[in-house]
Amino acid sequence: MAVSAILGGVAAGVAPLDAAATMADCSVAALQAKAPSGTAITAAAVVEAAGNVPQHCRVDGHVASPGNEVNFRLGLPAAWNGKYYFVGVGGLGGSIGNLNAGLTRGYASASTDTGHQSSDPNWGTNRAKEIDYGHRGTHVTAVAGKALTTAWFGKQPEHAYFNGCSNGGRQALMEVQRYPQDFDGIIAGDPATGTPMQVGRALVFQHMLLHPENYLPVAKVELLSKATLAECDAKDGLKDGLITDPRLCAFKPETLKCPGNIADGPECLTAAQISTVNKIFSPLKTPDGKVYTTGFPIGHEGGSSGWQAWILGRTPPAPQADGTLAFGEQLPSGYNLSEANMRFLALENDDPSFNWKTMKFPQDLPRLASMTEILSPWDPNLNPYKKRGGKIIIYHGWSDPAISAYGTLDYYERMTKAVGGQREADAFSRMYFVPGMHHCSGGPGPNQFDMLTELENWIEKGRAPAAVIASHAVDGKVDRTRPLCPHPLVARYSGSGSIDSAASFRCEAK
Numbered sequence: 001m002a003v004s005a006i007l008g009g010v011a012a013g014v015a016p017l018d019a020a021a022t023m024a025d026c027s028v029a030a031l032q033a034k035a036p037s038g039t040a041i042t043a044a045a046v047v048e049a050a051g052n053v054p055q056h057c058r059v060d061g062h063v064a065s066p067g068n069e070v071n072f073r074l075g076l077p078a079a080w081n082g083k084y085y086f087v088g089v090g091g092l093g094g095s096i097g098n099l100n101a102g103l104t105r106g107y108a109s110a111s112t113d114t115g116h117q118s119s120d121p122n123w124g125t126n127r128a129k130e131i132d133y134g135h136r137g138t139h140v141t142a143v144a145g146k147a148l149t150t151a152w153f154g155k156q157p158e159h160a161y162f163n164g165c166s167n168g169g170r171q172a173l174m175e176v177q178r179y180p181q182d183f184d185g186i187i188a189g190d191p192a193t194g195t196p197m198q199v200g201r202a203l204v205f206q207h208m209l210l211h212p213e214n215y216l217p218v219a220k221v222e223l224l225s226k227a228t229l230a231e232c233d234a235k236d237g238l239k240d241g242l243i244t245d246p247r248l249c250a251f252k253p254e255t256l257k258c259p260g261n262i263a264d265g266p267e268c269l270t271a272a273q274i275s276t277v278n279k280i281f282s283p284l285k286t287p288d289g290k291v292y293t294t295g296f297p298i299g300h301e302g303g304s305s306g307w308q309a310w311i312l313g314r315t316p317p318a319p320q321a322d323g324t325l326a327f328g329e330q331l332p333s334g335y336n337l338s339e340a341n342m343r344f345l346a347l348e349n350d351d352p353s354f355n356w357k358t359m360k361f362p363q364d365l366p367r368l369a370s371m372t373e374i375l376s377p378w379d380p381n382l383n384p385y386k387k388r389g390g391k392i393i394i395y396h397g398w399s400d401p402a403i404s405a406y407g408t409l410d411y412y413e414r415m416t417k418a419v420g421g422q423r424e425a426d427a428f429s430r431m432y433f434v435p436g437m438h439h440c441s442g443g444p445g446p447n448q449f450d451m452l453t454e455l456e457n458w459i460e461k462g463r464a465p466a467a468v469i470a471s472h473a474v475d476g477k478v479d480r481t482r483p484l485c486p487h488p489l490v491a492r493y494s495g496s497g498s499i500d501s502a503a504s505f506r507c508e509a510k
Contacts, residue, residue: 038063061074087099088169187392223268224253232299253274392429
Protein backbone atom coordinates (compact mmCIF):
# COMPACT_ATOMS: atom_id res chain seq x y z
CA MET A 1 0.00 0.00 0.00
CA ALA A 2 1.14 3.51 -0.61
CA VAL A 3 2.06 5.38 2.56
CA SER A 4 1.18 9.07 2.62
CA ALA A 5 4.07 10.29 4.78
CA ILE A 6 6.73 12.30 2.93
CA LEU A 7 10.16 10.88 3.69
CA GLY A 8 12.56 13.28 2.00
CA GLY A 9 15.92 14.46 3.31
CA VAL A 10 18.38 13.25 5.93
CA ALA A 11 17.31 14.05 9.47
CA ALA A 12 19.02 17.05 11.01
CA GLY A 13 21.35 16.42 13.91
CA VAL A 14 22.64 13.06 12.66
CA ALA A 15 26.02 13.19 10.96
CA PRO A 16 26.24 10.66 8.09
CA LEU A 17 29.45 8.93 7.19
CA ASP A 18 31.52 10.43 4.38
CA ALA A 19 29.65 9.64 1.18
CA ALA A 20 32.98 9.14 -0.56
CA ALA A 21 34.13 6.55 1.97
CA THR A 22 35.07 3.16 0.58
CA MET A 23 32.21 0.70 0.91
CA ALA A 24 32.93 -2.52 2.76
CA ASP A 25 32.93 -5.85 0.92
CA CYS A 26 29.40 -6.27 -0.44
CA SER A 27 29.60 -9.94 -1.37
CA VAL A 28 27.56 -12.93 -0.29
CA ALA A 29 30.59 -14.52 1.35
CA ALA A 30 31.54 -11.40 3.31
CA LEU A 31 28.01 -10.78 4.49
CA GLN A 32 27.40 -14.42 5.37
CA ALA A 33 30.45 -14.25 7.61
CA LYS A 34 28.82 -11.34 9.46
CA ALA A 35 25.30 -12.81 9.55
CA PRO A 36 23.73 -13.94 12.84
CA SER A 37 22.91 -17.59 13.44
CA GLY A 38 19.95 -18.85 11.40
CA THR A 39 20.38 -16.18 8.72
CA ALA A 40 21.34 -17.13 5.15
CA ILE A 41 22.51 -14.54 2.63
CA THR A 42 21.30 -15.42 -0.87
CA ALA A 43 22.38 -12.36 -2.90
CA ALA A 44 24.35 -9.17 -2.44
CA ALA A 45 25.35 -6.37 -4.80
CA VAL A 46 26.42 -2.74 -4.80
CA VAL A 47 23.65 -0.50 -6.15
CA GLU A 48 25.01 2.76 -7.52
CA ALA A 49 23.39 6.08 -6.63
CA ALA A 50 20.35 7.00 -8.73
CA GLY A 51 18.33 10.15 -8.19
CA ASN A 52 17.88 10.69 -4.46
CA VAL A 53 18.72 7.09 -3.60
CA PRO A 54 22.36 6.83 -2.51
CA GLN A 55 24.89 4.14 -3.28
CA HIS A 56 24.25 1.14 -1.07
CA CYS A 57 24.88 -2.55 -0.59
CA ARG A 58 21.67 -4.46 -1.30
CA VAL A 59 21.44 -7.69 0.66
CA ASP A 60 18.86 -10.45 0.15
CA GLY A 61 18.48 -13.35 2.52
CA HIS A 62 16.20 -15.37 4.73
CA VAL A 63 15.91 -16.11 8.42
CA ALA A 64 14.95 -19.50 9.81
CA SER A 65 11.82 -19.53 11.93
CA PRO A 66 10.10 -22.64 13.35
CA GLY A 67 8.84 -24.55 10.30
CA ASN A 68 9.55 -21.78 7.81
CA GLU A 69 12.01 -19.36 6.25
CA VAL A 70 11.30 -15.62 6.13
CA ASN A 71 12.79 -13.54 3.32
CA PHE A 72 14.17 -10.06 3.83
CA ARG A 73 16.04 -7.32 2.00
CA LEU A 74 18.49 -4.92 3.63
CA GLY A 75 19.99 -1.76 2.14
CA LEU A 76 23.27 -0.57 3.67
CA PRO A 77 24.10 2.97 2.46
CA ALA A 78 27.67 4.14 2.04
CA ALA A 79 26.66 7.41 3.73
CA TRP A 80 24.94 5.98 6.80
CA ASN A 81 23.04 8.23 9.20
CA GLY A 82 23.71 5.85 12.09
CA LYS A 83 20.14 4.54 12.33
CA TYR A 84 17.95 1.59 11.27
CA TYR A 85 14.60 1.75 9.48
CA PHE A 86 12.14 -1.08 8.77
CA VAL A 87 9.36 -0.81 6.19
CA GLY A 88 6.03 -2.58 6.61
CA VAL A 89 4.16 -4.23 3.71
CA GLY A 90 0.53 -4.06 2.63
CA GLY A 91 -2.26 -6.52 1.96
CA LEU A 92 -1.44 -10.15 2.73
CA GLY A 93 2.31 -9.64 2.50
CA GLY A 94 4.16 -11.93 0.12
CA SER A 95 6.50 -9.29 -1.28
CA ILE A 96 9.21 -7.07 0.19
CA GLY A 97 8.60 -3.36 0.71
CA ASN A 98 10.43 -0.59 -1.14
CA LEU A 99 13.49 0.61 0.78
CA ASN A 100 14.10 3.85 -1.12
CA ALA A 101 12.39 6.21 1.33
CA GLY A 102 14.64 5.10 4.17
CA LEU A 103 17.78 4.91 2.05
CA THR A 104 17.21 8.45 0.79
CA ARG A 105 17.46 9.66 4.37
CA GLY A 106 20.62 7.64 5.00
CA TYR A 107 19.04 4.83 6.99
CA ALA A 108 20.11 1.22 6.92
CA SER A 109 16.74 0.05 5.61
CA ALA A 110 15.04 -3.34 5.69
CA SER A 111 11.77 -5.08 4.88
CA THR A 112 10.32 -8.60 4.68
CA ASP A 113 7.81 -10.65 2.72
CA THR A 114 6.45 -11.88 6.11
CA GLY A 115 7.33 -15.50 5.40
CA HIS A 116 5.65 -16.38 2.11
CA GLN A 117 5.48 -15.37 -1.55
CA SER A 118 2.44 -13.91 -3.28
CA SER A 119 2.80 -16.53 -6.03
CA ASP A 120 1.96 -19.30 -3.53
CA PRO A 121 -1.85 -19.33 -3.18
CA ASN A 122 -1.84 -22.00 -0.48
CA TRP A 123 0.59 -20.42 1.97
CA GLY A 124 -2.13 -19.81 4.54
CA THR A 125 -2.70 -23.55 4.99
CA ASN A 126 0.68 -23.69 6.73
CA ARG A 127 0.38 -22.64 10.38
CA ALA A 128 4.05 -21.64 10.58
CA LYS A 129 3.56 -19.26 7.64
CA GLU A 130 0.39 -17.87 9.23
CA ILE A 131 2.29 -17.10 12.43
CA ASP A 132 5.13 -15.50 10.49
CA TYR A 133 2.65 -13.36 8.57
CA GLY A 134 0.83 -12.53 11.77
CA HIS A 135 3.83 -11.26 13.72
CA ARG A 136 6.90 -13.49 13.97
CA GLY A 137 8.30 -12.91 10.47
CA THR A 138 8.60 -9.17 11.00
CA HIS A 139 10.32 -9.72 14.34
CA VAL A 140 12.94 -12.25 13.22
CA THR A 141 13.90 -10.29 10.11
CA ALA A 142 14.01 -6.99 12.01
CA VAL A 143 16.41 -8.53 14.53
CA ALA A 144 18.55 -10.12 11.80
CA GLY A 145 18.68 -6.90 9.78
CA LYS A 146 19.74 -4.92 12.82
CA ALA A 147 22.48 -7.46 13.62
CA LEU A 148 23.79 -7.32 10.04
CA THR A 149 23.77 -3.53 10.16
CA THR A 150 25.80 -3.60 13.37
CA ALA A 151 28.31 -6.06 11.93
CA TRP A 152 28.62 -4.16 8.63
CA PHE A 153 29.25 -0.72 10.15
CA GLY A 154 31.03 -1.91 13.28
CA LYS A 155 28.62 -0.25 15.69
CA GLN A 156 25.00 -0.59 16.72
CA PRO A 157 22.38 1.73 15.23
CA GLU A 158 21.70 4.68 17.49
CA HIS A 159 17.96 4.28 16.98
CA ALA A 160 15.62 1.86 15.21
CA TYR A 161 12.33 2.89 13.60
CA PHE A 162 9.39 1.07 11.98
CA ASN A 163 6.97 2.63 9.50
CA GLY A 164 3.98 0.94 7.90
CA CYS A 165 0.42 1.55 6.72
CA SER A 166 -2.57 -0.81 6.32
CA ASN A 167 -1.16 -4.29 6.94
CA GLY A 168 2.07 -2.43 7.67
CA GLY A 169 0.18 -0.57 10.39
CA ARG A 170 -0.96 -3.94 11.74
CA GLN A 171 2.67 -5.11 11.73
CA ALA A 172 3.60 -1.95 13.61
CA LEU A 173 1.10 -2.58 16.40
CA MET A 174 2.12 -6.24 16.61
CA GLU A 175 5.72 -5.11 17.15
CA VAL A 176 4.69 -2.71 19.92
CA GLN A 177 2.59 -5.33 21.68
CA ARG A 178 4.66 -8.50 21.24
CA TYR A 179 8.24 -7.34 20.69
CA PRO A 180 8.63 -3.99 22.48
CA GLN A 181 12.44 -4.13 22.39
CA ASP A 182 12.71 -4.22 18.58
CA PHE A 183 12.11 -0.53 17.80
CA ASP A 184 12.59 2.77 19.61
CA GLY A 185 9.95 4.46 17.50
CA ILE A 186 7.01 3.15 15.49
CA ILE A 187 4.58 4.68 12.99
CA ALA A 188 1.31 2.78 12.48
CA GLY A 189 -0.86 4.09 9.65
CA ASP A 190 -4.47 2.98 9.04
CA PRO A 191 -3.78 -0.20 11.04
CA ALA A 192 -5.83 -3.36 10.60
CA THR A 193 -6.45 -3.80 14.33
CA GLY A 194 -9.01 -6.59 14.02
CA THR A 195 -8.26 -8.58 10.88
CA PRO A 196 -10.85 -11.40 11.25
CA MET A 197 -13.54 -8.88 12.18
CA GLN A 198 -12.71 -6.71 9.18
CA VAL A 199 -12.89 -9.80 6.98
CA GLY A 200 -16.35 -10.48 8.35
CA ARG A 201 -17.51 -6.97 7.51
CA ALA A 202 -16.09 -7.20 3.97
CA LEU A 203 -17.90 -10.50 3.47
CA VAL A 204 -21.18 -8.96 4.56
CA PHE A 205 -20.68 -6.32 1.87
CA GLN A 206 -20.03 -9.01 -0.73
CA HIS A 207 -23.13 -10.94 0.34
CA MET A 208 -25.09 -7.75 -0.32
CA LEU A 209 -23.69 -7.58 -3.84
CA LEU A 210 -24.91 -11.08 -4.63
CA HIS A 211 -28.20 -9.22 -5.15
CA PRO A 212 -27.71 -6.77 -8.06
CA GLU A 213 -30.34 -4.34 -6.79
CA ASN A 214 -28.09 -3.50 -3.81
CA TYR A 215 -25.27 -2.16 -5.97
CA LEU A 216 -24.47 1.56 -6.17
CA PRO A 217 -22.93 2.56 -9.52
CA VAL A 218 -20.15 5.14 -9.50
CA ALA A 219 -22.57 7.98 -10.27
CA LYS A 220 -24.72 7.07 -7.25
CA VAL A 221 -21.66 6.98 -4.97
CA GLU A 222 -20.74 10.46 -6.19
CA LEU A 223 -24.33 11.56 -5.51
CA LEU A 224 -24.02 10.22 -1.97
CA SER A 225 -20.64 11.87 -1.48
CA LYS A 226 -22.01 15.27 -2.52
CA ALA A 227 -24.99 14.83 -0.19
CA THR A 228 -22.89 13.91 2.84
CA LEU A 229 -20.61 16.88 2.17
CA ALA A 230 -23.58 19.26 1.87
CA GLU A 231 -25.00 17.97 5.16
CA CYS A 232 -21.79 17.68 7.17
CA ASP A 233 -19.27 20.18 5.80
CA ALA A 234 -20.15 23.09 8.09
CA LYS A 235 -20.65 20.99 11.25
CA ASP A 236 -17.10 21.86 12.34
CA GLY A 237 -17.81 25.59 12.01
CA LEU A 238 -16.32 26.08 8.55
CA LYS A 239 -17.67 25.31 5.09
CA ASP A 240 -14.50 24.40 3.23
CA GLY A 241 -15.33 21.31 1.17
CA LEU A 242 -13.94 19.00 3.86
CA ILE A 243 -15.59 16.98 6.62
CA THR A 244 -13.11 17.53 9.44
CA ASP A 245 -14.86 15.36 12.03
CA PRO A 246 -17.49 12.87 10.82
CA ARG A 247 -18.54 12.17 14.41
CA LEU A 248 -20.42 15.49 14.31
CA CYS A 249 -22.60 14.38 11.40
CA ALA A 250 -25.84 12.40 11.55
CA PHE A 251 -26.56 12.14 7.82
CA LYS A 252 -29.50 9.93 6.86
CA PRO A 253 -29.31 8.36 3.37
CA GLU A 254 -33.11 8.17 3.36
CA THR A 255 -33.05 11.85 2.38
CA LEU A 256 -31.95 10.66 -1.07
CA LYS A 257 -34.78 8.15 -1.52
CA CYS A 258 -36.45 8.17 -4.91
CA PRO A 259 -39.97 9.65 -4.75
CA GLY A 260 -42.85 7.21 -4.65
CA ASN A 261 -43.72 7.58 -8.32
CA ILE A 262 -40.12 6.99 -9.49
CA ALA A 263 -38.55 3.55 -9.21
CA ASP A 264 -35.01 4.78 -9.85
CA GLY A 265 -33.19 7.79 -11.20
CA PRO A 266 -29.81 9.50 -11.45
CA GLU A 267 -30.53 11.92 -8.58
CA CYS A 268 -31.92 9.48 -6.01
CA LEU A 269 -31.31 6.15 -4.30
CA THR A 270 -33.59 3.12 -4.33
CA ALA A 271 -34.66 1.44 -1.10
CA ALA A 272 -32.14 -1.36 -1.73
CA GLN A 273 -29.33 1.12 -2.32
CA ILE A 274 -30.22 3.00 0.86
CA SER A 275 -30.05 -0.29 2.75
CA THR A 276 -26.53 -0.84 1.35
CA VAL A 277 -25.39 2.62 2.48
CA ASN A 278 -26.82 2.10 5.95
CA LYS A 279 -25.04 -1.23 6.29
CA ILE A 280 -21.71 0.38 5.37
CA PHE A 281 -22.19 3.21 7.87
CA SER A 282 -23.54 1.03 10.70
CA PRO A 283 -21.72 -1.27 13.15
CA LEU A 284 -21.86 -4.97 12.42
CA LYS A 285 -23.38 -6.84 15.35
CA THR A 286 -23.40 -10.46 16.52
CA PRO A 287 -26.68 -12.33 17.10
CA ASP A 288 -26.64 -11.28 20.78
CA GLY A 289 -26.42 -7.61 19.85
CA LYS A 290 -22.74 -6.98 20.61
CA VAL A 291 -20.74 -4.79 18.24
CA TYR A 292 -18.57 -7.09 16.13
CA THR A 293 -16.87 -4.33 14.18
CA THR A 294 -17.47 -0.64 13.72
CA GLY A 295 -19.19 1.04 10.81
CA PHE A 296 -17.46 3.43 8.44
CA PRO A 297 -17.41 7.19 9.07
CA ILE A 298 -19.64 9.38 6.94
CA GLY A 299 -18.08 11.47 4.18
CA HIS A 300 -15.98 11.59 1.02
CA GLU A 301 -17.24 8.24 -0.27
CA GLY A 302 -16.55 9.12 -3.91
CA GLY A 303 -13.41 9.28 -6.01
CA SER A 304 -11.29 6.57 -7.58
CA SER A 305 -9.77 5.58 -4.21
CA GLY A 306 -13.08 5.62 -2.33
CA TRP A 307 -15.92 3.10 -2.09
CA GLN A 308 -15.59 2.00 -5.71
CA ALA A 309 -11.99 0.91 -5.10
CA TRP A 310 -12.59 -1.07 -1.91
CA ILE A 311 -16.25 -2.00 -1.52
CA LEU A 312 -18.32 -1.77 -4.69
CA GLY A 313 -16.14 -1.86 -7.79
CA ARG A 314 -16.61 0.37 -10.83
CA THR A 315 -19.10 -1.87 -12.63
CA PRO A 316 -22.02 -3.94 -11.30
CA PRO A 317 -20.93 -7.40 -10.14
CA ALA A 318 -22.49 -10.21 -12.12
CA PRO A 319 -23.43 -13.37 -10.17
CA GLN A 320 -22.12 -16.44 -12.01
CA ALA A 321 -23.63 -19.91 -12.29
CA ASP A 322 -21.26 -21.22 -9.62
CA GLY A 323 -22.30 -18.49 -7.19
CA THR A 324 -19.20 -16.35 -7.58
CA LEU A 325 -19.15 -12.68 -8.52
CA ALA A 326 -17.60 -11.27 -11.68
CA PHE A 327 -16.71 -7.59 -11.22
CA GLY A 328 -15.65 -6.79 -14.76
CA GLU A 329 -13.74 -3.51 -14.95
CA GLN A 330 -12.45 -3.35 -11.36
CA LEU A 331 -12.36 -5.98 -8.64
CA PRO A 332 -12.81 -4.14 -5.32
CA SER A 333 -9.78 -4.72 -3.13
CA GLY A 334 -11.95 -5.54 -0.12
CA TYR A 335 -13.47 -8.48 -2.00
CA ASN A 336 -10.10 -9.80 -3.12
CA LEU A 337 -8.54 -9.63 0.35
CA SER A 338 -11.56 -10.97 2.21
CA GLU A 339 -11.93 -13.97 -0.10
CA ALA A 340 -8.26 -14.90 0.32
CA ASN A 341 -8.53 -14.39 4.08
CA MET A 342 -11.52 -16.69 4.31
CA ARG A 343 -9.79 -19.51 2.49
CA PHE A 344 -6.44 -19.26 4.22
CA LEU A 345 -6.45 -17.15 7.38
CA ALA A 346 -9.77 -16.37 9.02
CA LEU A 347 -10.73 -19.87 10.21
CA GLU A 348 -8.91 -22.15 12.63
CA ASN A 349 -9.00 -25.06 10.17
CA ASP A 350 -7.85 -23.87 6.74
CA ASP A 351 -9.84 -24.98 3.71
CA PRO A 352 -8.71 -23.63 0.29
CA SER A 353 -11.99 -24.84 -1.21
CA PHE A 354 -14.13 -23.04 1.38
CA ASN A 355 -16.99 -21.09 -0.18
CA TRP A 356 -17.64 -17.89 1.77
CA LYS A 357 -20.99 -17.54 0.04
CA THR A 358 -22.34 -20.38 2.22
CA MET A 359 -21.76 -18.38 5.41
CA LYS A 360 -24.75 -17.02 7.29
CA PHE A 361 -24.66 -13.51 8.74
CA PRO A 362 -24.64 -12.59 11.53
CA GLN A 363 -24.86 -16.16 12.84
CA ASP A 364 -21.43 -17.25 11.58
CA LEU A 365 -19.48 -14.15 12.67
CA PRO A 366 -18.13 -15.74 15.89
CA ARG A 367 -16.39 -18.38 13.73
CA LEU A 368 -14.06 -15.69 12.42
CA ALA A 369 -12.63 -14.88 15.85
CA SER A 370 -10.49 -18.02 16.14
CA MET A 371 -7.41 -16.49 14.46
CA THR A 372 -7.48 -13.18 16.33
CA GLU A 373 -4.58 -14.16 18.61
CA ILE A 374 -2.28 -14.74 15.63
CA LEU A 375 -3.41 -11.97 13.30
CA SER A 376 -4.83 -9.07 15.28
CA PRO A 377 -2.95 -6.45 17.33
CA TRP A 378 -5.90 -6.13 19.66
CA ASP A 379 -4.10 -5.94 23.03
CA PRO A 380 -4.39 -2.39 24.45
CA ASN A 381 -1.73 -2.91 27.13
CA LEU A 382 1.27 -1.02 25.75
CA ASN A 383 2.82 -0.48 29.18
CA PRO A 384 5.91 -2.62 28.39
CA TYR A 385 6.66 -0.45 25.36
CA LYS A 386 6.01 2.72 27.31
CA LYS A 387 8.30 1.61 30.16
CA ARG A 388 11.19 0.83 27.79
CA GLY A 389 10.98 4.40 26.50
CA GLY A 390 9.43 3.64 23.12
CA LYS A 391 7.36 6.16 21.19
CA ILE A 392 4.50 5.47 18.77
CA ILE A 393 2.57 7.63 16.32
CA ILE A 394 -0.70 6.26 14.94
CA TYR A 395 -2.64 7.95 12.13
CA HIS A 396 -5.79 7.06 10.22
CA GLY A 397 -7.75 8.66 7.39
CA TRP A 398 -11.28 9.48 8.49
CA SER A 399 -12.53 8.52 5.01
CA ASP A 400 -10.64 5.23 4.73
CA PRO A 401 -12.98 2.83 2.84
CA ALA A 402 -10.85 -0.25 3.60
CA ILE A 403 -10.34 -0.16 7.37
CA SER A 404 -12.69 1.93 9.47
CA ALA A 405 -11.08 4.76 11.42
CA TYR A 406 -13.65 4.11 14.15
CA GLY A 407 -11.90 0.80 14.87
CA THR A 408 -8.59 2.59 15.37
CA LEU A 409 -10.31 5.19 17.57
CA ASP A 410 -11.75 2.37 19.68
CA TYR A 411 -8.31 0.77 20.01
CA TYR A 412 -6.62 4.05 20.95
CA GLU A 413 -9.23 4.81 23.60
CA ARG A 414 -8.86 1.32 25.09
CA MET A 415 -5.08 1.72 25.05
CA THR A 416 -5.33 5.12 26.74
CA LYS A 417 -7.38 3.58 29.52
CA ALA A 418 -4.99 0.62 29.86
CA VAL A 419 -1.92 2.82 30.37
CA GLY A 420 -3.59 5.08 32.94
CA GLY A 421 -5.34 7.88 31.08
CA GLN A 422 -4.61 10.58 28.53
CA ARG A 423 -1.63 12.08 30.36
CA GLU A 424 0.12 8.69 30.48
CA ALA A 425 -0.79 7.96 26.86
CA ASP A 426 0.59 11.33 25.76
CA ALA A 427 3.93 10.49 27.36
CA PHE A 428 4.68 7.96 24.61
CA SER A 429 1.93 8.02 21.95
CA ARG A 430 0.11 10.27 19.51
CA MET A 431 -3.04 9.59 17.49
CA TYR A 432 -3.83 11.67 14.40
CA PHE A 433 -7.02 11.48 12.33
CA VAL A 434 -6.71 12.81 8.78
CA PRO A 435 -9.88 14.41 7.38
CA GLY A 436 -10.83 13.35 3.88
CA MET A 437 -7.98 10.85 3.44
CA HIS A 438 -8.77 7.46 1.93
CA HIS A 439 -6.74 4.30 2.60
CA CYS A 440 -3.18 5.39 3.43
CA SER A 441 -3.36 8.08 0.72
CA GLY A 442 -5.74 9.70 -1.73
CA GLY A 443 -9.00 11.50 -1.15
CA PRO A 444 -9.74 15.24 -1.03
CA GLY A 445 -8.13 15.81 2.36
CA PRO A 446 -4.56 16.80 3.36
CA ASN A 447 -2.97 13.41 2.74
CA GLN A 448 0.74 14.24 2.53
CA PHE A 449 2.68 14.54 5.80
CA ASP A 450 5.96 13.57 7.42
CA MET A 451 5.48 11.52 10.57
CA LEU A 452 9.03 10.16 10.53
CA THR A 453 10.60 13.56 11.22
CA GLU A 454 8.10 14.05 14.05
CA LEU A 455 9.14 10.70 15.53
CA GLU A 456 12.85 11.46 15.11
CA ASN A 457 12.48 14.81 16.85
CA TRP A 458 10.57 13.21 19.71
CA ILE A 459 13.10 10.45 20.34
CA GLU A 460 16.33 12.21 19.42
CA LYS A 461 15.60 15.76 20.59
CA GLY A 462 12.88 15.30 23.20
CA ARG A 463 10.46 17.44 21.19
CA ALA A 464 7.05 15.80 21.43
CA PRO A 465 4.76 16.07 18.38
CA ALA A 466 2.02 18.69 18.40
CA ALA A 467 0.23 19.80 15.23
CA VAL A 468 1.61 18.13 12.10
CA ILE A 469 1.32 20.15 8.90
CA ALA A 470 -0.27 18.16 6.08
CA SER A 471 -0.89 19.14 2.48
CA HIS A 472 -3.09 18.25 -0.46
CA ALA A 473 -1.87 18.54 -4.03
CA VAL A 474 -3.41 18.45 -7.50
CA ASP A 475 -1.10 17.51 -10.37
CA GLY A 476 1.87 17.94 -8.07
CA LYS A 477 0.91 21.47 -6.97
CA VAL A 478 -0.08 22.03 -3.33
CA ASP A 479 -3.52 23.65 -3.13
CA ARG A 480 -4.17 23.34 0.61
CA THR A 481 -2.34 22.85 3.90
CA ARG A 482 -3.98 21.96 7.20
CA PRO A 483 -2.72 21.01 10.67
CA LEU A 484 -3.35 17.46 11.84
CA CYS A 485 -4.08 17.70 15.55
CA PRO A 486 -3.18 15.07 18.14
CA HIS A 487 -6.33 13.33 19.36
CA PRO A 488 -8.52 14.37 21.13
CA LEU A 489 -7.85 17.88 19.74
CA VAL A 490 -9.28 18.97 16.37
CA ALA A 491 -8.35 21.73 13.92
CA ARG A 492 -10.50 24.88 14.17
CA TYR A 493 -10.48 27.90 11.88
CA SER A 494 -9.15 30.96 13.71
CA GLY A 495 -11.63 33.26 11.99
CA SER A 496 -9.23 35.02 9.66
CA GLY A 497 -6.82 34.13 6.90
CA SER A 498 -7.05 31.70 4.00
CA ILE A 499 -8.99 28.52 4.68
CA ASP A 500 -6.40 26.76 2.51
CA SER A 501 -3.50 27.69 4.82
CA ALA A 502 -2.54 25.75 7.94
CA ALA A 503 -1.59 29.06 9.56
CA SER A 504 -5.30 29.94 9.77
CA PHE A 505 -6.09 27.02 12.08
CA ARG A 506 -5.35 26.01 15.65
CA CYS A 507 -5.80 22.77 17.57
CA GLU A 508 -8.61 22.91 20.12
CA ALA A 509 -10.68 20.56 22.26
CA LYS A 510 -13.59 19.00 20.40
